[in-house]
Every structure is written in C-alpha cells, then in structure tokens.
Amino acid sequence: MHKITTNKGYSLFDCASAFQKSVRRGLEKEAMYWTVEIFNSNYGEYLWKRIRIIASEDIGLAEPNIAANIHALYQNYKEQKKKKDDKHQPERLFLTHAVLMICRAKKSRVIDNTLIYFWNTHDNEKRPVPxxxxxxxxxxxxxxxxxxxxxxxxxxxxxNMAEVExxxxxxxxxxxxxxxxxxxxxxxxxxxxxxx
Known part of the structure; x- marks a missing residue:
C-alpha cells in the first residue's frame, strides 16, 4: 500500500492526527507547525476537511457559531486561492485564522459522542411514534x-422558547x-x- 507522505517525510495521517490532538489541547504553536507541514505538502484541502470536522467534533455546541465562521473562512480561502498569487499565498491568512480560532475555542465532544451513541444503538430499539x-x-x-x-x-x-415581541x-x-x-x-x- 502506497504511503502518503509530507515534504519532511511524515505520514500525512500522522500529521493530521498530531494537528487535531494539538488543537484539542489548545497547543497553538504545535497546531501551526503541523498546519504548515500539511499545507506546504499540497494537502491544503485535506487540512480544511479536518478543520471542518473539528469544528463539530471537538467544539460544537460549546461555540455554536464556529462551524459558520469556519465555513466563511474556507470560502475566503478558496476565493483568494483562485487569484493564484503563488508568491505571497495570501490565502494562508484565512487558514491561519481558522487554526487559531479552533485552538482558542471552548471545547465539547457532546456532538461526536451523541453521534456514536445513537448510531451504535439504533438497530436495537424501535420507538413508537409519539x-x-x-x-x-x-x-x-x-x-x-x-x-x-x-x-x-x-x-x-x-x-426553551425565547421571548419574542x-x-x-x-x-x-x-x-x-x-x-x-x-x-x-x-x-x-x-x-x-x-x-x-
């Protein structure tokens, strides 16, 4: 099986794991190291995929707007990348913004744990329609x-109804x-x- 490696010879998936574990721990410098390694190895889209997953998997309801903010940054990234400014690569600005945001965000794994529980138990239960x-x-x-x-x-x-005039x-x-x-x-x- 072909091993996908980065510029410095790391396994891409080891880098991605190190990146996500660093984000979970709020280790910004470490997260940025793995960000640069993955990006410079031309796996920017894969990195954004991991960031979008982290927004729901490791942050979720603790910061309800995080997924929308990450989506907006990703759209900015893609729009900037279309301009093909290979010398300055200003699209990195939006990637860095996203990484620092998910590192500093409050964390919660309730969404992922809820997913795991309900998909694993669904076949064993049939509820009546209320x-x-x-x-x-x-x-x-x-x-x-x-x-x-x-x-x-x-x-x-x-x-949990809001008071709306x-x-x-x-x-x-x-x-x-x-x-x-x-x-x-x-x-x-x-x-x-x-x-x-």
Whole structure:
C-alpha cells in the first residue's frame, strides 16, 4: 500500500492526527507547525476537511457559531486561492485564522459522542411514534379528527422558547386567519354566502 507522505517525510495521517490532538489541547504553536507541514505538502484541502470536522467534533455546541465562521473562512480561502498569487499565498491568512480560532475555542465532544451513541444503538430499539406527532398534517391525525386548534395547541408547542415581541399576538392572528379561511371555503363549497 502506497504511503502518503509530507515534504519532511511524515505520514500525512500522522500529521493530521498530531494537528487535531494539538488543537484539542489548545497547543497553538504545535497546531501551526503541523498546519504548515500539511499545507506546504499540497494537502491544503485535506487540512480544511479536518478543520471542518473539528469544528463539530471537538467544539460544537460549546461555540455554536464556529462551524459558520469556519465555513466563511474556507470560502475566503478558496476565493483568494483562485487569484493564484503563488508568491505571497495570501490565502494562508484565512487558514491561519481558522487554526487559531479552533485552538482558542471552548471545547465539547457532546456532538461526536451523541453521534456514536445513537448510531451504535439504533438497530436495537424501535420507538413508537409519539401521540403528539399525529396532527391534521398526517393521515392518522386526520383520522383522529385533529383540527387546527389541536395543531396550534399541541403540534406547535415549543420548549426553551425565547421571548419574542409579538409572538402571542401573531399566533392568535394566524389561528384566526386559518379558521376564517376554512369557514369561507366551506361556505363556498356549500353555496352559502355572507349576508350583509
């Protein structure tokens, strides 16, 4: 099997492992050493792949915006790289930014651990569909005569709900508009009209 090596003779995958373990420990100098080795060996895209994975695997919910920030830096990197400034390689700026960001970020492995647990246990469990899932948008919910009222009271229930100005008023207005529309459609089907 062909061994993929870097400019200094390292295994690429050993470098990638050293890079990620350094990031996990917040070791910026070490992470940057492996970054430069991988990048200079023309494996920049592979490095970005690892960075995107780290953003979810080792940081995730501890820094909820990290994945979006890494994505933005990667887009900047690609746009700059298209200009083919091989002498100064300014795209390295965005790569360095990303590496320092993931090194300094708060860390959490809850996403990866959650993935591991649920994919490994899924085949051993079959849960029933919860009763709250059956609303007027499902065949069974319609058979149970579940209405828009049920949908607004049960189907749209939110936990950990934020306080947003106008929320309650717009919910009431939305419900009223739907019931009024249904009344008009029913009248149209039966030939009834409003009398003024």
């Amino acid at each position: 009763n709250f899932a059956y609303d007027k948008h499902t065949h069974k919910g319609r058979a149970m005569k579940r209405s828009w009222k049920h949908f607004f009271e049960e189907g749209t229930q939110l936990n 106008g929320e309650a008023e717009m919910k009431e207005a939305a419900f009223d508009s739907i019931t009024q529309k249904e009344t008009r459609e029913k009248q149209h089907r039966t030939g009834q009209t409003d009398i003024f």
